[in-house]
Amino acid sequence: xxxxxxxxxxxxxxSSILREILKVTAQPGMISLAGxxxxxxxxxxxxxxELCDKALTTWKDSILQYGTSEGFxxxxxxxxxxLKNDRHIKSAETDRILVTNGSQQILDVVAKLFIMPGDxxxxxxxxxxxxxxxxxxxxxxxxxxxxxxxGVIPESLEEVAVKEKPKFFYLVPTFQNPTGKSIGLERxxxxxxxxxxxxLLIVEDDPYGAIRYRGEPLPPIASLASDxxxxxxxxxxTFAPGLRLGFVTAPKDLISWMVKAKxxxxxxxxxxxxxLAALYLGEGHMKRQIxxxxxxxxxxxxxxxxxxxxxxxxxxxxxxxxxxxxxWAEGPxxxxxxxxxxxxxxxxxAYVPGRFFYTRKEDGAGTMRLNFTNSTVEQINSAIATLxxxxxxxx
Amino acid sequence: xxxxxxxxxxxxxxSSILREILKVTAQPGMISLAGxxxxxxxxxxxxxxELCDKALTTWKDSILQYGTSEGFxxxxxxxxxxLKNDRHIKSAETDRILVTNGSQQILDVVAKLFIMPGDxxxxxxxxxxxxxxxxxxxxxxxxxxxxxxxGVIPESLEEVAVKEKPKFFYLVPTFQNPTGKSIGLERxxxxxxxxxxxxLLIVEDDPYGAIRYRGEPLPPIASLASDxxxxxxxxxxTFAPGLRLGFVTAPKDLISWMVKAKxxxxxxxxxxxxxLAALYLGEGHMKRQIxxxxxxxxxxxxxxxxxxxxxxxxxxxxxxxxxxxxxWAEGPxxxxxxxxxxxxxxxxxAYVPGRFFYTRKEDGAGTMRLNFTNSTVEQINSAIATLxxxxxxxx
Numbered sequence: 001x002x003x004x005x006x007x008x009x010x011x012x013x014x015s016s017i018l019r020e021i022l023k024v025t026a027q028p029g030m031i032s033l034a035g036x037x038x039x040x041x042x043x044x045x046x047x048x049x050e051l052c053d054k055a056l057t058t059w060k061d062s063i064l065q066y067g068t069s070e071g072f073x074x075x076x077x078x079x080x081x082x083l084k085n086d087r088h089i090k091s092a093e094t095d096r097i098l099v100t101n102g103s104q105q106i107l108d109v110v111a112k113l114f115i116m117p118g119d120x121x122x123x124x125x126x127x128x129x130x131x132x133x134x135x136x137x138x139x140x141x142x143x144x145x146x147x148x149x150x151g152v153i154p155e156s157l158e159e160v161a162v163k164e165k166p167k168f169f170y171l172v173p174t175f176q177n178p179t180g181k182s183i184g185l186e187r188x189x190x191x192x193x194x195x196x197x198x199x200l201l202i203v204e205d206d207p208y209g210a211i212r213y214r215g216e217p218l219p220p221i222a223s224l225a226s227d228x229x230x231x232x233x234x235x236x237x238t239f240a241p242g243l244r245l246g247f248v249t250a251p252k253d254l255i256s257w258m259v260k261a262k263x264x265x266x267x268x269x270x271x272x273x274x275x276l277a278a279l280y281l282g283e284g285h286m287k288r289q290i291x292x293x294x295x296x297x298x299x300x301x302x303x304x305x306x307x308x309x310x311x312x313x314x315x316x317x318x319x320x321x322x323x324x325x326x327x328w329a330e331g332p333x334x335x336x337x338x339x340x341x342x343x344x345x346x347x348x349x350a351y352v353p354g355r356f357f358y359t360r361k362e363d364g365a366g367t368m369r370l371n372f373t374n375s376t377v378e379q380i381n382s383a384i385a386t387l388x389x390x391x392x393x394x395x
Numbered sequence: 396x397x398x399x400x401x402x403x404x405x406x407x408x409x410s411s412i413l414r415e416i417l418k419v420t421a422q423p424g425m426i427s428l429a430g431x432x433x434x435x436x437x438x439x440x441x442x443x444x445e446l447c448d449k450a451l452t453t454w455k456d457s458i459l460q461y462g463t464s465e466g467f468x469x470x471x472x473x474x475x476x477x478l479k480n481d482r483h484i485k486s487a488e489t490d491r492i493l494v495t496n497g498s499q500q501i502l503d504v505v506a507k508l509f510i511m512p513g514d515x516x517x518x519x520x521x522x523x524x525x526x527x528x529x530x531x532x533x534x535x536x537x538x539x540x541x542x543x544x545x546g547v548i549p550e551s552l553e554e555v556a557v558k559e560k561p562k563f564f565y566l567v568p569t570f571q572n573p574t575g576k577s578i579g580l581e582r583x584x585x586x587x588x589x590x591x592x593x594x595l596l597i598v599e600d601d602p603y604g605a606i607r608y609r610g611e612p613l614p615p616i617a618s619l620a621s622d623x624x625x626x627x628x629x630x631x632x633t634f635a636p637g638l639r640l641g642f643v644t645a646p647k648d649l650i651s652w653m654v655k656a657k658x659x660x661x662x663x664x665x666x667x668x669x670x671l672a673a674l675y676l677g678e679g680h681m682k683r684q685i686x687x688x689x690x691x692x693x694x695x696x697x698x699x700x701x702x703x704x705x706x707x708x709x710x711x712x713x714x715x716x717x718x719x720x721x722x723w724a725e726g727p728x729x730x731x732x733x734x735x736x737x738x739x740x741x742x743x744x745a746y747v748p749g750r751f752f753y754t755r756k757e758d759g760a761g762t763m764r765l766n767f768t769n770s771t772v773e774q775i776n777s778a779i780a781t782l783x784x785x786x787x788x789x790x
Contacts, residue, residue, distance in 0.1 A: 003594065003622075003646065003648060004509070004596055004646075004648070004649060005509070005562055006508055006509060006652065007507070007508060007509050007510055007511045007514070007533075007562075008511055009507070009511070010508060010652060013652075013655050013656065013659065014655075037460065037461055038460075040456035040457070040459070040460055041456075043456045043459040043460070045451055045455055045456055045459065048447075048451060048459065048667075049447065049448055049451050052443075052444065052447035052448070052451075053444055053447070053448075056440055056443060056444050056447075060440055061435035061436075061438045061440050062435070063637055064435070064438040064440065064443065064635035064636070064637040064638065065432065065433075065435055065438070065635070065636060065637050066432055066631075066636045066637060067637060100661075101496055101661040101664075101665070102661055102662055104659075104660070104661045104662045105660060105661040108659065108660045108661065112402070112404070112532060113401055113402060113405060114399070114400070114401060114402050115402055116402045116403055116404070119402070130659075130662075133658065133659040134659050134660070136659070137507060137656070137659060138402075167400055167402075199398065201399050227398075236461075240459035240460070240667075241459070241460060241461045242458055242459040242460050242461060242462060242665065242666035242667050243459065243665055243666075243667055244661065244662070244663070244664065244665040244666075245665075251398065253398060253399070254398075254399060257401065257405060257408075260408050260409075261408065261532070263528065264408065264499075264503065264525075264528040264529050264531070264532060265499070265500060265503045265529070265660075266495075266496040266497055266499045266500040266503065266639065267497055267499045267525075267639070268639065269496070269639065270496070270637065270638055270639040270640075270665055270668055271637035271638075271639075272443075272635075272637055272638055272668065273665055273667065273668060
């Protein structure tokens with residue numbers, strides 16, 4: 001461990017193989033379907049200039065001063081309106097909202113408030129890797145909730161809620177990272193009922209819900225059981241991730257603990273950045289921008305789905321999400337997406353081998369996550385054709 | 396504890412009496428010497444407008460995209476130059492620097508990397524309250540280092556280093572919060588030697604070093620023993636706290652652990668805000684702004700020192716710092732600054748009773764912290780006269 005006497009928890013923070021694997025995506029000529037970046041074409045650069053000017057003219061030095069840990073009041077008000085009216089979370093009063101540095105910080109704060117070493121946490125299988133990275137330093141024991149083509153299976157959740165009594169259940173119910181799957185309305189109701197019946201805290205992470213290309217919107221689970229659910233949102237996919245701005249609504253007691261934790265972690269989120277978001281959301285810019293973002297991504301996603309059907313061996317399964325940023329593919333029994341990864345890199349295509357999204361090492365060998373938002377249609381066609389050819393050679 | 400099963404560490408995160416005490420500072424007509432806010436007059440609002448425009452014109456969408464956990468490359472380069480040339484930390488190459496959400500986040504990250512429940516941490520007595528709040532959730536045992544009028548006593552540090560083997564020693568050597576004291580050059584050398592001799596990690600927090608009204612600059616301890624010292628800086632006092640921007644330079648191995656921790660906590664600090672700071676620091680704005688900030692604060696501080704001499708009972712001691720944001724006062728044996736606090740509030744003056752800066756409940760009853768940066772000279776004169784009269788009545 002070197003010169004200093006680090007805490008034991010650092011053993012749970014080792015750099016993953018994944019980081020090494022993803023380094024190659026920066027090589028020249030590489031088409032990367034590996035990352036999870038929005039397209040820079042989705043960022044309203046000129047609008048941000050205008051918002052900076054307006055924010056500083058409106059609020060002057062006050063947005064350069066220290067602020068409250070809860071968040072900048074005009075943003076809290078805009079978020080409350082948004083969460084109540086657009087997300088149907090009627091309980092989202094301003095005193096049930098906290099602004100954070102992206103939604104990643106919400107995961108760290110939740111972990112800090114709930115996880116002592118050995119505590120049980122329930123997660124989808126597979127689940128969002130960034131959540132595992134946020135939780136790992138607090139040394140939880142993971143309990144997997146079984147999923148099928150519609151995502152989380154409520155019966156599995158109820159069994160775990162009763163038998164294992166996890167501190168909380170973390171899930172991404174809409175356009176999940178990594179699978180793109182969405183949980184339907186009936187299952188959402190069942191999950192909400194389980195949360196209420198067993199007084200289970202659910203951490204509902206919803207970064208992609210607004211990025212929908214087809215089909216009918218689904219209500220957040222938080223709109224069905226708001227006293228048991230922490231709902232986590234972000235401006236990363238609807239405004240710009242480089243601003244680092246997330247928000248959470250949760251029961252009042254939990255928000256007040258999160259505020260205390262936030263204060264000790266970094267006092268508060270950038271007042272200046274919050275002011276930009278207050279204008280972006282409060283003055284209707286977001287409502288106008290989201291359809292533009294969807295128009296930008298829809299043809300990319302359609303191109304990927306068409307190319308997958310055309311080029312991937314017929315023994316491969318893949319998801320067909322109605323929104324979000326990812327498609328999930330799985331090869332037949334015996335196929336190993338990590339074993340063939342080096343050959344894909346040689347042919348200048350990168351993806352994420354799916355095993356990294358599972359808590360158990362033996363799971364997910366045949367799976368992979370494919371991102372379409374940050375490549376052109378031509379790159380997507382070419383990359384999927386290359387992968388299809390390569391995979392066919394390795395069956 | 397309410398509905399949810401919070402982790403045991405939340406018991407160390409209870410809202411302090413201090414928070415309640417400071418609530419009254421918002422009452423109308425109150426002169427607050429309690430906070431630690433820079434003056435809003437010190438914030439270059441028009442310059443920030445220009446920097447926003449220039450940053451977006453120069454770097455376009457790239458400063459709205461996800462970035463690396465280490466920090467925005469142009470800011471890392473500007474910080475490396477600054478730390479090497481202005482702060483004399485010759486080892487501060489870009490790969491030994493991490494950008495954070497204010498320096499508060501540095502304290503959280505250090506605590507996360509080093510403190511397991513029961514681990515010993517050495518701190519000055521008194522010390523910065525925000526550091527205790529960052530460390531407390533990780534459940535350390537504090538070991539006090541004795542101080543006198545020149546701050547930390549090196550012999551006390553060496554004794555603790557040998558006997559207690561603390562994970563690290565946290566201090567604010569220049570214009571300390573809360574006392575305003577600065578450690579002289581000879582003691583800095585002695586502390587650096589102790590760090591090297593006993594392989595002790597020192598966390599040197601330097602938010603105020605550049606805010607000097609009189610006297611000769613002192614080198615950071617990190618410039619004397621950079622392989623054993625984590626040096627923490629911030630833009631909060633030299634640019635604007637509402638941006639939430641801090642930076643740290645430390646040995647490479649430690650920085651790489653901090654980067655891993657930062658990634659799991661919030662991925663990275665706002666790229667956009669980092670771009671503003673890259674221009675502010677890199678294009679010489681900070682060098683021009685700091686003298687203006689000092690010119691703004693110097694008369695306030697001089698007024699406070701003159702008023703203290705004139706109005707406080709002669710049995711009171713107070714520090715006369717050459718810079719920073721605070722003066723520290725201590726009454727004679729038997730005086731209790733908390734007991735008289737309510738009467739001060741009735742007379743519309745607030746300060747921070749000093750006991751909150753000590754790790755042991757029995758210490759510091761007679762002390763108080765007085766801030767001068769966020770009041771006018773007239774307010775300071777009036778407030779100190781009021782306190783002097785009140786304290787004289789309670790001796």
